[in-house]
Amino acid sequence: MTEENYIKAVEANKIPEDDVIGVDVNGYNLAVYNVEGEFFATDNICTHGNAKLCDGFLDGHRIECPLHQGEFDVRSGKACTSPLTEDIKAYPTKVGDDGFIYISMIE
Numbered sequence: 001m002t003e004e005n006y007i008k009a010v011e012a013n014k015i016p017e018d019d020v021i022g023v024d025v026n027g028y029n030l031a032v033y034n035v036e037g038e039f040f041a042t043d044n045i046c047t048h049g050n051a052k053l054c055d056g057f058l059d060g061h062r063i064e065c066p067l068h069q070g071e072f073d074v075r076s077g078k079a080c081t082s083p084l085t086e087d088i089k090a091y092p093t094k095v096g097d098d099g100f101i102y103i104s105m106i107e
């Protein structure tokens with residue numbers, strides 16, 4: 001993966017530790033997570049219904065959907081609990097020298 005695949009998304013210090021925010025990146029609605037100072041990104045809309053994961057509850061590496069409490073692993077996007085049957089897309093992230101989180105939108 002080359003550098004230019006990464007898109008500048010949001011300042012890392014805008015996301016408190018063990019919290020999640022919703023960010024618009026190039027027209028994509030993403031959820032960006034801070035787990036003990038490590039950053040992860042997934043699509044923001046749950047694969048089960050019309051709920052935003054940024055409104056959910058982050059517990060370690062798991063985000064709980066606010067609507068039916070299904071849980072995804074934010075590292076892989078894997079659907080971990082019912083009623084989820086479909087994984088969510090997860091994206092590689094890195095923090096630049098400028099303090100911004102960069103997200104790779106390339107599959």
Ligand code: FES
Pocket residue numbers: 046047048049050051065066067068069070083084
């Ligand atoms: S909408 Fe997310 S678990 Fe149902």
